[in-house]
Structure formats: C-alpha cells, structure tokens
C-alpha cells in the first residue's frame with residue numbers, strides 16, 4: 076500500500092533521513108521505533124507532504140506522491156496525526172471534527188459528515204460528551220483522541236500516527252493502542268505507528284522498523300523484533316515488565 | 317449636553333471606520349502574522365472607487381457599491397498574488413516592509429488617477445438630518461453605523477458558521493494541522509487579503525460623503541486602525557471594535573473640547589501608552605492567548 080524507496084531528507088545541512096526504504100502492506104500495522112531524534116517524525120512528515128525529500132520516492136497505492144502537497148495527500152487517503160495531536164485549541168471539539176472532513180465536505184454533503192461525526196463519537200464516547208468544549212481545555216489523552224478522531228473524519232485508508240501515547244498514563248496508552256488495533260479490524264485501516272513505548276507498539280503491530288540516526292537499523296516481523304537481543308537492550312528495556 | 321452628544325456621534329462615526337480598519341488588520345494578521353500597512357489604502361480605494369463609479373461613470377447606486385467591493389477584493393487578491401505569495405519568506409519584518417512598499421505604490425497610482433484634491437459624493441439617502449437631544453445627526457451617520465454593524469455581524473457569521481470561515485481560523489491557529497486536514501493554507505491567506513480589502517473599502521465608501529476622501533489619507537487611517545487593533549489585543553475581532561470606537565470618541569472630544577490640531581495625536585498617545593504598559597492589549601484575554609500558543 077505504501078512504499079518508500081531510498082528517501083533522503085535534510086534540514087539545511089542536517090541529514091535527518093538517510094536512504095530509508097520501507098513498506099507497509101494494506102491492512103497492516105507497522106511500528107516505527109527509535110530513540111529521540113532518530114528521524115521518526117521527519118519520516119512521517121515526509122510521507123504526508125509537510126516536508127520534501129531530497130531524493131527517493133514515496134508511492135501510495137500505485138501513485139507517486141513524493142512531490143505532492145499535504146492537502147492533496149489527505150485527499151488520496153493518508154491522514155497524518157502529528158506529534159502532540161495539534162488539535163485546533165481555540166475551537167470546539169465539534170468544529171475540530173468538522174474540519175477533519177474539510178477536503179470532502181463539498182462533495183459528500185452535510186449529512187454524510189454528520190454520520191461520520193456520530194461514528195467518531197461512538198468510537199470515542201468522551202468526545203461526544205464534550206462536543207461543545209474548546210479543544211484546548213481537553214486533557215492530554217482526550218486531545219489525542221480528538222486528533223485521531225479528526226483524522227478519521229477524512230475517511231482515510233491509511234493513518235500515520237506520531238506517538239499517540241506521548242505523555243499519557245499507562246492505562247490510557249493501553250486504551251489508545253487498543254483502539255488503534257480495533258480501528259484496523261473494523262475499518263480495515265492501514266497504520267504506520269511511531270511509538271516510544273516500543274513494546275506496546277510491537278504488541279499490536281504486524282511488523283516493525285527500528286530507526287537510528289536517520290537509518291533503518293533493523294526491520295522484521297513484530298515477534299522477531301520483540302525477540303531480538305539488540306532491540307531488547309536498546310528499546311525494550313524501559314517498559315519491560 | 318447637546319455639544320457632547322454632537323461630539324459623541326461624530327466620534328462614533330469615524331470610530332466605526334477605525335474599527336473596520338482594525339478588523340481588516342486582524343483578518344490578515346490572523347492568517348499570516350503580517351501587519352498589513354496598506355490597510356488604510358483599502359479605505360481610500362473604497363471611497364475613491366465609489367466616487368469613480370457613481371460620479372464619473374454614472375452607474376446606479378447599488379451597482380456602484382457592488383463594483384467598488386468587487387474591485388477592492390480584486391486589488392486585495394492582486395496584492396497577495398504579486399507580493400506576499402511569491403516572497404514566501406518567514407521574515408515578518410520583510411513582509412511588513414513589503415506592505416509599506418505596496419501602500420506607497422497604491423498611493424502613487426491613486427494620485428496619478430485622482431489627483432490631490434478631496435472627493436465626495438451625495439449621502440446614500442436624501443433627507444433632513446435627525447435632531448437627537450439637540451444634536452444634529454446627518455443621515456449618512458446612520459449609514460456608517462449600520463454598515464459597520466452589518467460588517468461585524470457578517471464577519472462573525474462567516475468565521476463562526478461557515479466551513480471556509482472556520483477553515484481560515486484553523487489556519488491561523490495551526491497551519492500545519494490545517495494543511496494535514498486538507499485545507500489549502502495559501503488559498504486561505506489569499507481570502508484573508510480579499511476580505512480585508514473589502515472590509516476596508518466598505519468603510520471608505522460609507523464615510524466619504526461625511527469626511528471626504530483624498531489619495532493620501534491611507535497612512536493616517538492605518539495608524540488609527542492599527543491602534544484600534546492593538547487596543548483590543550492584536551488578532552481579536554471584538555477588541556478592534558471597542559478600540560476603534562474608543563479612539564473615535566476620544567479624538568472627537570479632544571478636537572471639540574481642546575483643540576482640533578491635537579486630534580491626530582490621540583491615537584499615537586494611546587498607542588505608545590499601550591506599548592509601554594499593556595503590550596497584550598487593553599482587553600488581553602490570557603487564556604485565549606495561551607490556547608493559541610502565543
């Protein structure tokens with residue numbers, strides 16, 4: 076479904092992503108793990124068009140999206156939930172969700188958008204209870220749910236999730252990751268998931284990539300990575316039970 | 317008391333225009349963080365174009381209003397396409413300087429076309445002035461107040477009830493997230509220039525029968541509108557309204573009770589005082605600022 080071939084990304088002179096290739100099968104969850112500054116967010120930003128790669132190509136279900144703008148890429152079916160959610164804080168929960176459907180609001184009409192919104196409220200009942208509340212006054216976990224809900228409003232085929240559990244209590248982390256596994260099952264979504272909680276992420280993932288200073292260090296199925304000694308030592312130590 | 321009422325009404329009238337200019341500043345500021353110093357020229361353009369269509373082309377009144385609004389919107393669009401869009405720099409100082417350059421060019425063109433003399437045309441409706449508490453109020457005053465109120469309500473509805481308006485606000489809060497949900501951010505910036513030009517031009521068209529319009533009124537109007545926007549806390553619509561009316565009234569009182577030469581100093585004194593004592597504006601609402609991440 077998604078293929079990255081030899082991607083190189085720079086910030087000025089900083090070579091943030093070095094010849095990264097990666098692929099995500101349709102309907103799978105792929106975990107992207109790595110230390111702070113490894114380039115995980117940069118890679119997601121490159122896929123969603125926020126950042127341009129210097130070289131290489133990004134192919135999404137047969138079409139080349141390497142040079143496309145973010146607003147075109149959402150239209151093609153990739154929704155990116157950025158690090159820390161980036162909800163529209165001074166706007167209500169409802170308006171945030173409504174704007175999630177911006178690119179298809181003209182075509183699919185009000186009632187379809189309403190239906191989708193009710194669907195998001197059944198997935199995240201907390202949001203339904205707080206539809207008139209300003210997004211900035213939601214708790215961290217609720218904002219994260221809103222960010223995911225807003226991304227779902229675009230009716231994506233693929234979700235890019237950047238640390239949806241950042242700064243959240245373990246119980247809520249489990250809840251959100253469970254939700255992601257559930258979304259894959261019910262909606263058939265394909266997911267590329269960046270996580271610091273490597274173990275929890277690999278538990279719901281089919282396969283994974285380990286990124287280190289801009290390079291792919293290891294890749295493999297989720298079980299292989301969980302069993303891999305180097306990966307265990309470097310990335311699974313912290314949240315080992 | 318009669319004199320006071322007279323000053324109050326004339327203050328509210330000019331204040332309305334300052335409020336419209338202040339809102340114009342806010343619209344562009346919210347979309348781009350640029351202070352558009354050509355904002356005053358939009359007002360002048362509104363007045364002079366209205367004169368041009370009414371008196372020079374003899375177009376009927378409503379058509380003249382429509383054409384003036386349309387032309388002003390087009391001018392805002394051209395300004396954005398020719399200067400803001402191609403530059404695409406993040407240096408706000410440079411962008412703000414560019415708007416000064418644009419204002420100078422606009423003034424040059426206006427002088428070229430209209431010369432240096434002041435222009436005016438008949439009030440929107442004929443009729444005797446109203447006498448309220450002894451004060452004589454021209455009918456055009458009510459037009460100015462009514463049009464300002466309509467603009468305020470219209471903008472409020474646009475930004476809060478329509479999808480495009482909400483999308484424009486979303487861009488101002490978080491451009492990254494906006495583009496990720498599929499909002500074309502650069503088109504929203506273009507809309508903000510069009511909207512801002514139209515709001516300014518409407519103010520100009522309404523005030524010209526009362527206070528005349530000439531090619532070089534822009535900078536002074538911009539200073540006062542900017543002061544109105546700052547008083548309300550830059551970026552907040554309601555603030556600019558209160559700010560604009562306050563400046564208008566204070567100016568009118570100063571001119572009436574002290575000396576008419578001091579009138580233009582009022583806005584500058586207020587501006588300096590705010591910059592010294594309350595940089596967040598008089599009505600600085602800190603929670604909102606925090607939510608916006610300022």
Ligand SMILES: Nc1ncnc2c1ncn2[C@@H]1O[C@H](COP(=O)(O)OP(=O)(O)OP(=O)(O)O)[C@@H](O)[C@H]1O
Pocket residue numbers: 086089091109110111112113114115116117118158
């Ligand atoms: N806007 C930027 N300008 C310059 N350098 C940047 C910028 N954004 C990221 N970088 C650099 O690129 C590298 C990769 O950053 P990135 O944010 O992708 O890391 P990450 O893997 O997401 O880290 P984290 O786990 O902390 O979120 C880092 O060295 C970072 O300093």
Ligand SMILES: [Mg+2]
Pocket residue numbers: 115116117158237
């Ligand atoms: Mg990151």
